[in-house]
Every structure is written in structure tokens, then in C-alpha cells.
Amino acid sequence: MKSVRPKKNLGQHFLTDLNIARRIADTVDACPAIPILEIGPGMGVLTQFLVTKEREVKAVEIDAESVAYLHEAWPQLRHNIIGEDFLRMDLRGVFGGKPFVLTGNYPYDISSQIFFKMLDNKELIPCCTGMIQREVAQRMASEPGTKAYGILSVLIQAWYNVEYLFTVNEDVFNPPPKVKSAVIRMTRNDVTDLGCDEALFKRVVKAVFNQRRKMLRVSLRQLFPQRMPGADFFARDIMTKRPEQLSIPQFVELTNLVAGVL
Structure with a gap:
């Protein structure tokens, strides 16, 4: 069976270490008994372990060459491979409106977009696991007051508990990426x-982090293009903080303050 050529334009870096693939597959065990949707299976290195979980597995793959390979390698999944x-x-x-686990070795260049789509469908996705660029994983799991804390940290942690599970080195991929990778798991919180x-x-989170070095009393002004709030609004203590200093409850408080003057 002919191997699939990794394609640079699709950000493909195929994992070659079966032990790591097995460990990634096992991350879905935190959310048992619900179906699994894998993103970007490539040649199925992760898929082969997911199908042992005794629940329905579907895989979505945009690369036509990979889809053809998967059809040949995994005939039992033929109707569960989505070429989109x-x-x-x-x-x-995907699963008739039922909740599912999202997992995969995510393409680095669209991983943030994948997680924003997860947030848009959070009621369908109680658990999301997989491998991404280490820097992105660190941002997602970071706490207030740290350099990595940012838009992705706040928006995801508002709805999910994030676990940074382990780091993966460059030499277990074909071709090797130029950065280290990390495996993460996100499970829905009680919010x-x-x-x-x-x-x-x-809007508030994105606006203030786009000017993260400035105090909130400066970065928030872009939200009021027509009519600026009075001086009392900007005189509050919270307005002297920078965005990385705010917890999620404080961002909620800030959002309600903005809503009161819009």
C-alpha cells in the first residue's frame, strides 16, 4: 500500500511513534461511552488505536490522497471517513445531534480556528483532546499573570478545564516540524x-488583548467609536489593569460594565 506524501500546504506532519499515538488515543477515555470524531487522520496512526475504544469513530480528512489511503487501510470505516x-x-x-469527543493530531496553522469552532459547538463537545504546537498548548493552559495568558486562554477556560498532558519532540514526525508539540485535554466545566x-x-477579550501592553482604560476605547463613556467609567480601579492580570470572573465583570454604557 502506497504511503501518503505529507503536504506542506496542508501542514501535514505525520506522527511515526506508535507509543505516542496510543497515549494520545487514550486521552479520550476521560469522556467514555460517547462517539469520537478525529480531525486529520492522515494515514491512520491515531485512528488504529481509537477504533479499539468500542464506540463509534468517524474521521474527517480534507486530503483526497489520505481519504483514498484510509478507505483501503480501514475498510470497516469506509462510511465513517468524511472527506470534507x-x-x-x-x-x-455528524452524530445525529449527539455529543462527541473531538480529537486528532491537529494541523498547526489552523489549530486556533479548530478550537474557536469547538467553542461555537461547546454543547456538542464535552471533551476535546489531541496534539498541537507546544506554544499554543501553553497559551491555552496558562493562568492570569503569565506571559502566555491571552485570548485563547480566556475564551477556552471560560467553558473548559484545560490540562497540558505531555510534550512531544520533533523527531517522531515525518517530516519533523520546527517546533515541539504537546498533547492537551479540555473537558467542559460546570458553567x-x-x-x-x-x-x-x-469582543472585549479580543479588543484588550490586541493591545495587551496598555491599561484597560486605553484599550477599551476602541469599543466606543460613536460615543465615549464619561470619566467615571474609566476611573474604576479595574481600568488601571492590563488584560493578562484579569481572571475570567473579572472579564465577565468588565463585559457587564461595557454593556452598561454601550
Whole structure:
């Protein structure tokens, strides 16, 4: 069976270490008894361990060469291999509206977009695991007051508990990436309502982190292009902080303050 050529334009780096593949597959055990959707199976190095989990497994793969390979290598999955772009899929139809675990060796260049789509479908995805660029994993798991804490940290941790599980070196891939990788797991927390307007929450978080070196009283001004709030609004103690200093509850408080003057 002819191997699949890794394609640079798709950000393909195929994992070659079966022990690591098995460890990644085992991360889904934190959410048992629900189906699994794998993103970017490539030649199925992770898939071969996922199918032993005794639950339904589907895989979405944009690369036609990989899809053909998977059809030949895994004939039992033929009808569960989806040859589409994950970012364009309607996830409600994948398992008939049922919740599922999302996993995979995610393409580095679209991993953030994948997780933003996860957030848009958080009621369908109680658990998300997989391998990404180490720097992104560190940002996702970082705490307030750290250099890595940012947009991804806040938006994901508002809804998920994030675990940085282990680091993966470059030499277990074909071709080797130029950076280290990491395996993470995210499980839904108990939050069902942030306590503020969710769309505005996202706008506030993105706005202030886009000027992360500035105090909030400066970076928030871009949210008021028509009419600036009065001096009392910017005189609050929270306005002297920078975004990396704020916890998620403080971002909720900030969002409600902004909502009160918009």
C-alpha cells in the first residue's frame, strides 16, 4: 500500500511513534461511552488505536490522497471517513445531534480556528483532546499573570478545564516540524451561563488583548467609536489593569460594565 506524501500546504506532519499515538488515543477515555470524531487522520496512526475504544469513530480528512489511503487501510470505516473541511462542517449532523469527543493530531496553522469552532459547538463537545504546537498548548493552559495568558486562554477556560498532558519532540514526525508539540485535554466545566453577553465578552477579550501592553482604560476605547463613556467609567480601579492580570470572573465583570454604557 502506497504511503501518503505529507503536504506542506496542508501542514501535514505525520506522527511515526506508535507509543505516542496510543497515549494520545487514550486521552479520550476521560469522556467514555460517547462517539469520537478525529480531525486529520492522515494515514491512520491515531485512528488504529481509537477504533479499539468500542464506540463509534468517524474521521474527517480534507486530503483526497489520505481519504483514498484510509478507505483501503480501514475498510470497516469506509462510511465513517468524511472527506470534507472540518472548519466548514455543520457539526450537528455528524452524530445525529449527539455529543462527541473531538480529537486528532491537529494541523498547526489552523489549530486556533479548530478550537474557536469547538467553542461555537461547546454543547456538542464535552471533551476535546489531541496534539498541537507546544506554544499554543501553553497559551491555552496558562493562568492570569503569565506571559502566555491571552485570548485563547480566556475564551477556552471560560467553558473548559484545560490540562497540558505531555510534550512531544520533533523527531517522531515525518517530516519533523520546527517546533515541539504537546498533547492537551479540555473537558467542559460546570458553567452554563457566563453571567454576561457572550458575544460582547468575546469582543472585549479580543479588543484588550490586541493591545495587551496598555491599561484597560486605553484599550477599551476602541469599543466606543460613536460615543465615549464619561470619566467615571474609566476611573474604576479595574481600568488601571492590563488584560493578562484579569481572571475570567473579572472579564465577565468588565463585559457587564461595557454593556452598561454601550
